[in-house]
Amino acid sequence: MPMTDVIVVGAGPAGLSAAAEAATYGLQVLLLDEQNHPGGQIYRGVSENVKPAASGIDILGEDYWRGRELTDALHDSNVEYVPGSTVWTAENDPPAIGYMVGGRSYLRPARHIIIATGAYERPVPIPGWTLPGVMTAGAAQILMKSDGAALNGRIILAGSGPLLMLVTCQLLMTGANIAGLLETTRARHYLSASRYLPLALGARKLLQKGLSMRSTIKASGIPIYPAVTAMRGNGAEKFEEISFKSRGRSHSLSADLLLLHEGVVPQVHISRLLNLQHEWHRTQRYWKPVLSEWGVTSSEKISIVGDGGGIDGARAAEVGGRIAALHVIASLRAISTEERDKIAAPLFSQKRKEKRIRPLLDHLYRPPEEILCPTDPDTVICRCEEVDVREIRECIRSGCEGPNMLKAYSRCGMGPCQGRMCGLSVSEIIASQRHKSVEKVGYYRVRSPIKPIPLSALATLEPDEDYPAS
């Protein structure tokens, strides 16, 4: 078998378009995806769901069905697509990906790797967030997309961001009983975001979509609480009630389900494992890999596309996927750099266009300080090992200087999620208490395996003779 030219990890919009583009130019492409069907999260289930008739109710919306074009293109290509494959390790030089599928493990070398693992919702640590019955807004959307769910019981949505509004609207369409929408956006955010409005006007359709969601929510009559702080989930063995402040007044709402959302952040697990260079996004407070305009990381044979390289949304991800693929295609000499530049020029303009709304959204929907850096001592930060703010602060007082030392002091970050849920919070808490920048404090060191792998699968791992490293 010929050497694999490119391994693409992740079958969301960025991965799908990068893989299809590379295959179009005759490259041998392996596309790995953990989920059983393509589309990532934003287009989750798009290849399996039946589009409702035009006369019927379409909860998922026209933008969602766009994903079908991408999954159809995958189907029509000769990309080697392996759904249900879990990446457990990655190597830079020479590039290789270790993955597991069907209980067996493989290590595939390639000439280039494109990581397209996307984003995940920023964890929202409030007291009580670990109770059964507290989930992310995206989790509710996954149930709607993948399982045709109409959620039962009283539901509360809390936080900020376009996805929170979208899920609220979608739930309303399913007839859900929404007991309240708690918005953590402050008035000063509107003010600071307003200077980006002229730029955002270049993304008129998206702005209109946002405004229309807001008016749908207002018209629905669900209680909306502005400027929410001090949220606390209460309940004996599951979530039963949320207490909070809105404009200084105290409130308490009983409900069966609490859906939290404070924006999305790039998944940096693989990029950290590969020891790539990262930088800190000052407004949205997340880590992102340092990338060239072609999506190449600090390691020349590794590229990152889509939201995993910085949150820019699904359409920008598609275009970015093609741009990165073109660079790889040229670097593997299937086209010249002149051809690459010519084909990519309109794609760069399109990407700039897709990004016009981003500064407005970044400034409007800033996660609140008390979510970024929780102060309530009872707030669990490391869900896996149950380490709360109190314990973390004591460790810092005892001399703990950074996230990796904190692991040794308290086991914080050493559980199965490997810091995915606590990493951002820990860096912020340490930075705040030690009066250092988050950039200086850094992040956990990530080691393989990055997903649980049974010893039996590891034991069957052999270099694949069909795919020699050469």
Place this chain on the structure above:
Amino acid sequence: MFSRRPDWQRKNGALPVMITLDGMPVEAFEGDSVAAAILCVEPSYTRLTPVRGSRRAPYCMMGICFECLMEIDGVPNRQACMVQVHDGMAVRRQLHEPSFAIEEDKNHAHD
């Protein structure tokens, strides 16, 4: 926690399947994740934490939070949100009760 919307359809259909949760039968549909199936059971918790024995349930539904770690068909620590149900699947909650006594079936729920 949820019912199925009447308008919803999967292209390849959605045959009902029967799985067991700690020996108790639970109805689900082909294509559901195990985590989604567990969310339809009361009480809908997936595990007890090893440190304090607190109940946990799925938080993210997409493989990031690891709250849905369950024993599925005899293999422990599988992310239930990443595994699709099949007829006859045996799912067990992981209770991680710390104990120095060696007892039969200590790691499984008794109800």
